[in-house]
Amino acid sequence: MKTALIIGISGQDGSYLAEYLLEAGYAVHGLVRRASMFNRSRIDHLRLATAEHQDRLFLHYGDLVDVTSLRRTLKKIAPHEVYHLAGQSHVGLSFEIPEVTCQENGMATLGLIEILRDLDSPVRLYNASSSEIFGAPPASPQNEETSMNPVNPYGCAKAFGTQLCRVYRQSYGLFVCNGIAYNHESPRRGENFVTRKISLGAARIKLGQQTVLELGNLDARRDWGYAPEYVNAMWLMLQAETPRDYVLATGGTCSIRDFAIAAFDELRLGLRFEGRGVDEIGRRTDTGEVVVRVAARYFRPAESLELVGDASLVRQTLGWTPKITGSGLARLMAKADFELLAADL
Ligand code: NAP
Numbered sequence: 001m002k003t004a005l006i007i008g009i010s011g012q013d014g015s016y017l018a019e020y021l022l023e024a025g026y027a028v029h030g031l032v033r034r035a036s037m038f039n040r041s042r043i044d045h046l047r048l049a050t051a052e053h054q055d056r057l058f059l060h061y062g063d064l065v066d067v068t069s070l071r072r073t074l075k076k077i078a079p080h081e082v083y084h085l086a087g088q089s090h091v092g093l094s095f096e097i098p099e100v101t102c103q104e105n106g107m108a109t110l111g112l113i114e115i116l117r118d119l120d121s122p123v124r125l126y127n128a129s130s131s132e133i134f135g136a137p138p139a140s141p142q143n144e145e146t147s148m149n150p151v152n153p154y155g156c157a158k159a160f161g162t163q164l165c166r167v168y169r170q171s172y173g174l175f176v177c178n179g180i181a182y183n184h185e186s187p188r189r190g191e192n193f194v195t196r197k198i199s200l201g202a203a204r205i206k207l208g209q210q211t212v213l214e215l216g217n218l219d220a221r222r223d224w225g226y227a228p229e230y231v232n233a234m235w236l237m238l239q240a241e242t243p244r245d246y247v248l249a250t251g252g253t254c255s256i257r258d259f260a261i262a263a264f265d266e267l268r269l270g271l272r273f274e275g276r277g278v279d280e281i282g283r284r285t286d287t288g289e290v291v292v293r294v295a296a297r298y299f300r301p302a303e304s305l306e307l308v309g310d311a312s313l314v315r316q317t318l319g320w321t322p323k324i325t326g327s328g329l330a331r332l333m334a335k336a337d338f339e340l341l342a343a344d345l
């Protein structure tokens with residue numbers, strides 16, 4: 001039986017990957033950190049007494065920045081594969097807490113690959129890199145050869161971690177792959193990322209629990225895919241004969257405005273945009289018009305340019321092609337949040 005360690009198992013990607021690996025027959029270990037409340041809601045369905053795979057799922061307390069416990073856990077488990085999906089993942093917040101962002105996304109990655117270098121048996125590592133390493137790129141779409149030019153603390157930290165993984169692969173022959181992933185979303189997305197804020201906002205407004213949705217830059221565009229499809233690519237990367245970096249992207253973009261329109265339309269709600277520099281869009285609705293207000297506090301000191309990925313390499317080499325994108329994703333998420341909240345009622 002293969003053994004995997006997921007660092008960041010309680011996060012969006014970690015939870016889908018845990019499901020995927022359990023289904024594939026792995027013993028799955030996950031690192032969780034201590035919080036004042038339990039932070040395992042995304043994996044509870046895998047852990048409960050009746051869960052099908054619970055005898056192959058093991059959780060360990062630890063923290064990315066507690067290198068001693070990380071080393072001890074890795075030595076004890078001796079995993080075949082490690083998926084490094086942990087760290088402060090919010091770009092906007094990285095301007096407010098830059099040091100912890102760089103510690104967790106930069107230095108901790110270095111700490112981890114140093115531990116792996118010292119282990120007795122070879123380990124394969126997936127490192128969660130990001131399209132934010134490109135920031136303001138010289139070319140569009142971006143691929144594995146595009147130079148890094150991050151424009152926020154999060155992107156800088158990810159660039160540092162990504163390059164060190166390359167250096168350790170070249171210098172010490174470690175089996176390390178960077179997944180240079182573009183935005184991927186799901187009903188398990190954190191509530192302060194824009195897609196989930198929109199889908200939850202739409203569901204709450206539909207149910208009469210909220211009246212207005214406040215957003216920042218509506219004209220920003222993202223290359224949005226569906227998280228469960230992306231964890232499949234992570235696994236494929238570690239099954240390949242040789243380690244390399246891959247761009248994981250859909251190749252298309254959608255604006256925040258269009259994502260919101262699609263999500264609200266799924267619940268048969270129309271939108272009117274109000275605020276700084278926005279057009280008004282009036283539409284027929286069954287409950288009257290909903291207001292999206294543009295609020296200055298959600299704008300960032302600097303915004304990445306339109307990032308769009310060229311995923312030809314992973315398509316040709318590993319046969320990975322994402323299917324769910326932009327407005328289809330918005331509809332899927334709005335429907336899921338509506339069903340979730342309606343069931344609670
Ligand atoms: P997420 O939902 O924010 O999950 C982050 C995970 O990291 C959580 O399990 C969190 O634990 C854990 N974590 C944070 N700080 C930690 C620390 N100091 N020690 C141990 N664990 C810690 O992020 P995600 O969307 O799943 O993304 C996974 C990774 O891919 C992240 O590194 C992210 O930066 C990167 N990435 C994501 C995307 C995307 O679009 N989703 C795109 C490119 C790259 P708690 O549950 O305790 O907070």
Ligand code: GDD
Nearest residue numbers: 089091130131132182183192193194195215216217220298
């Ligand atoms: N969070 C947020 N909240 N973003 C908003 C809002 C709002 O109210 N209004 C507009 N936006 C815009 C942001 O300015 C940004 O341009 C875009 O929506 C997406 O923001 P996020 O959903 O916070 O995601 P992100 O693109 O900054 O970062 C995500 O994707 C990266 C990959 O490109 C995260 O998952 C990162 O961890 C990941 O690396």
